Amino acid sequence: xxxxxxxxxxxxxxxxxxxxxxxxxxxxxxxxxxxxxxxxxxxxxxxxxxxxxxxxxxxxxxxxxxxxxxxxxxxxxxxxxxxxxxxxxxxxxxxxxxxxxxxxxxxxxxxxxxxxxxxxxxxxxxxxxxxxxxxxxxxxxxxxxxxxxxxxxxxxxxxxxxxxxxxxxxxxxxxxxxxxxxxxxxxxxxxxxxxxxxxxxxxxxxxxxxxxxxxxxxxxxxxxxxxxxxxxxxxxxxxxxxxxxxxxxxxxxxxxxxxxxxxxxxxxxxxxxxxxxxxxxxxxxxxxxxxx
Amino acid sequence: xxxxxxxxxxxxxxxxxxxxxxxxxxxxxxxxxxxxxxxxxxxxxxxxxxxxxxxxxxxxxxxxxxxxxxxxxxxxxxxxxxxxxxxxxxxxxxxxxxxxxxxxxxxxxxxxxxxxxxxxxxxxxxxxxxxxxxxxxxxxxxxxxxxxxxxxxxxxxxxxxxxxxxxxxxxxxxxxxxxxxxxxxxxxxxxxxxxxxxxxxxxxxxxxxxxxxxxxxxxxxxxxxxxxxxxxxxxxxxxxxxxxxxxxxxxxxxxxxxxxxxxxxxxxxxxxxxxxxxxxxxxxxxxxxxxxxxxxxxxxxxxxxxxxxxxxxxxxxxxxxxxxxxxxxxxxxxxxxxxxxxxxxxxxxxxxxxxxxxxxxxxxxxxxxxxxxxxxxxxxxxxxxxxxxxxxxxxxxxxxxx
Numbered sequence: 146x147x148x149x150x151x152x153x154x155x156x157x158x159x160x161x162x163x164x165x166x167x168x169x170x171x172x173x174x175x176x177x178x179x180x181x182x183x184x185x186x187x188x189x190x191x192x193x194x195x196x197x198x199x200x201x202x203x204x205x206x207x208x209x210x211x212x213x214x215x216x217x218x219x220x221x222x223x224x225x226x227x228x229x230x231x232x233x234x235x236x237x238x239x240x241x242x243x244x245x246x247x248x249x250x251x252x253x254x255x256x257x258x259x260x261x262x263x264x265x266x267x268x269x270x271x272x273x274x275x276x277x278x279x280x281x282x283x284x285x286x287x288x289x290x291x292x293x294x295x296x297x298x299x300x301x302x303x304x305x306x307x308x309x310x311x312x313x314x315x316x317x318x319x320x321x322x323x324x325x326x327x328x329x330x331x332x333x334x335x336x337x338x339x340x341x342x343x344x345x346x347x348x349x350x351x352x353x354x355x356x357x358x359x360x361x362x363x364x365x366x367x368x369x370x371x372x373x374x375x376x377x378x379x380x381x382x383x384x385x386x387x388x389x390x391x392x393x394x395x396x397x398x399x400x401x402x403x404x405x406x407x408x409x410x411x412x413x414x415x416x417x418x419x420x421x422x423x424x425x426x427x428x429x430x431x432x433x434x435x436x437x
Numbered sequence: 438x439x440x441x442x443x444x445x446x447x448x449x450x451x452x453x454x455x456x457x458x459x460x461x462x463x464x465x466x467x468x469x470x471x472x473x474x475x476x477x478x479x480x481x482x483x484x485x486x487x488x489x490x491x492x493x494x495x496x497x498x499x500x501x502x503x504x505x506x507x508x509x510x511x512x513x514x515x516x517x518x519x520x521x522x523x524x525x526x527x528x529x530x531x532x533x534x535x536x537x538x539x540x541x542x543x544x545x546x547x548x549x550x551x552x553x554x555x556x557x558x559x560x561x562x563x564x565x566x567x568x569x570x571x572x573x574x575x576x577x578x579x580x581x582x583x584x585x586x587x588x589x590x591x592x593x594x595x596x597x598x599x600x601x602x603x604x605x606x607x608x609x610x611x612x613x614x615x616x617x618x619x620x621x622x623x624x625x626x627x628x629x630x631x632x633x634x635x636x637x638x639x640x641x642x643x644x645x646x647x648x649x650x651x652x653x654x655x656x657x658x659x660x661x662x663x664x665x666x667x668x669x670x671x672x673x674x675x676x677x678x679x680x681x682x683x684x685x686x687x688x689x690x691x692x693x694x695x696x697x698x699x700x701x702x703x704x705x706x707x708x709x710x711x712x713x714x715x716x717x718x719x720x721x722x723x724x725x726x727x728x729x730x731x732x733x734x735x736x737x738x739x740x741x742x743x744x745x746x747x748x749x750x751x752x753x754x755x756x757x758x759x760x761x762x763x764x765x766x767x768x769x770x771x772x773x774x775x776x777x778x779x780x781x782x783x784x785x786x787x788x789x790x791x792x793x794x795x796x797x798x799x800x801x802x803x804x805x806x807x808x809x810x811x812x813x814x815x816x817x818x819x820x821x822x823x824x825x826x827x828x829x830x831x832x833x834x835x836x837x838x839x
Binding site: 153161263267276278363364406 | 493494495497498501627653654655656657658660661663664665667668670671684685687688691695696697712715716718
């Protein structure tokens with residue numbers, strides 16, 4: 146294989162990996178606040194793309210505004226979902242809450258089909274134009290946008306966690322929710338904000354990818370599996386670990402393609418299982434001794 | 438308490454929203470609403486036919502126009518007095534593009550509704566999975582899916598309305614050979630339809646003097662095929678041949694444009710729909726595929742029975758649904774329905790399911806929308822290469838290939 150082909154596969158891996166990373170971040174944020182895996186995360190991705198298409202093509206809003214509108218609306222939907230479906234059962238067993246999120250994802254997909262139909266819907270690229278060519282490998286403009294979004298998200302989240310009162314409250318909840326509550330932190334608010342933030346990141350990923358793939362009411366579940374796998378690889382810990390998990394998953398997938406594209410998903414999931422056997426806490430999370 | 442009430446009513450609203458579309462398609466077709474339009478039809482028992490279609494899930498873009506076509510034609514048949522005085526009722530069930538659902542819905546149609554025949558399913562996997570239940574009941578099945586395996590893995594009960602992959606692969610490979618595009622980069626979707634095409638191309642490419650230099654697969658849920666296309670490019674392909682019918686197929690031309698690949702892209706009849714062209718945008722320009730003549734009815738020959746059937750159907754469809762069918766799948770359902778209806782017309786009262794099967798097999802020269810159907814004891818696809826024409830995407834729409 147030539148170097149340019151190898152580079153092209155790496156670019157594809159980093160592109161897909163960045164998408165998985167944004168979803169993994171959503172899983173990680175909600176898990177940190179609630180110990181729940183939110184399987185509706187993929188639907189936030191779908192809704193982001195759908196609402197952007199609707200605002201752009203249906204309401205004729207300029208693209209930038211359509212993107213912003215979609216992300217903000219989905220963040221609101223995430224908060225509302227937490228308020229209506231999660232909070233009433235907040236003391237239930239995490240398994241019950243996980244089932245609620247699975248149900249929620251079915252509801253979101255059905256409502257989207259009802260409102261937007263079952264066809265694939267396209268969205269123009271943020272900055273149309275030919276791909277950049279770098280050492281014989283092509284990088285499409287939209288991929289650069291995806292990378293910019295991931296980088297900005299990681300920086301933003303790091304600042305949020307380390308510099309703001311809200312972020313510190315979120316970290317406190319991550320460490321020990323009960324203790325945080327006793328220290329006077331409004332944990333209910335932290336949980337709602339976490340859902341809104343996760344939904345916004347999912348929507349952002351969906352909006353960034355739709356120009357490349359079009360969107361459809363039923364794409365959420367498929368991408369959620371990838372994002373979940375990336376989150377587990379990263380260890381459901383820091384934002385950086387989630388991003389590393391996503392990029393790694395994307396790269397593993399592309400590494401399999403020259404040998405057999407049929408086995409791409411199988412090998413990626415086998416690696417995930419292997420990680421779970423060897424390092425159940427994920428690749429990028431330090432174990433901490435629990436004090437009794 | 439008041440708080441809970443508020444939450445419950447919000448949930449109820451969501452439930453209503455969700456169940457409205459499902460309820461609409463999961464129960465019965467519109468045939469029931471127009472039981473006996475003609476005076477003659479009143480009084481006689483209705484003929485009940487079942488249809489299993491993929492109204493939701495990955496193949497919904499195919500299944501929904503199929504349902505539209507059946508609803509439209511059943512209403513028309515009943516308005517004209519039904520079948521020999523019997524009103525026609527078609528009960529439509531949604532298999533959600535899922536094999537297990539297809540089996541469950543088929544069982545329901547057979548056991549609860551006592552249907553005379555089953556139309557469907559939309560997809561190959563479902564159509565194949567349904568046949569066991571259908572064989573037990575001994576009723577005929579008219580599948581709307583396009584894989585060769587449906588009629589090659591021969592069952593006397595199973596008929597098929599789309600051009601089988603064998604026919605289309607043959608015509609397509611001959612086209613590649615004529616243009617001298619001998620090094621084929623193959624990319625297929627990981628579904629029943631894609632696997633069928635993949636196997637056929639692998640087996641028959643050499644007969645046309647072609648070599649498959651790279652054999653790539655993608656999943657319907659994939660968002661990016663640049664990896665697979667990079668490998669195809671590296672293998673020195675002259676052309677990318679794509680066998681796919683799912684929505685993700687539109688990503689392939691986009692990725693090719695992004696990679697700066699200027700070799701042609703040739704597809705299967707699975708992309709014979711406007712949705713593919715709209716999704717792929719400018720990248721779809723120049724994509725070639727072979728399918729039936731319904732996308733350009735003049736190709737039937739103006740005035741031929743197929744031309745009349747197709748144009749009249751397209752007009753009625755557009756009148757009812759606001760726009761003409763944007764793909765070939767509505768036509769496959771039209772053909773499936775009329776193959777059963779025409780056979781029922783020819784039968785006397787008191788026929789058995791096996792009489793109906795025999796009568797469908799006797800179909801000869803039926804001018805359908807997919808082509809002219811002539812079944813025999815060994816051919817349950819019934820069409821020939823004459824029923825296919827080439828199309829190329831030109832200015833954002835499928836146009837006849839010169």
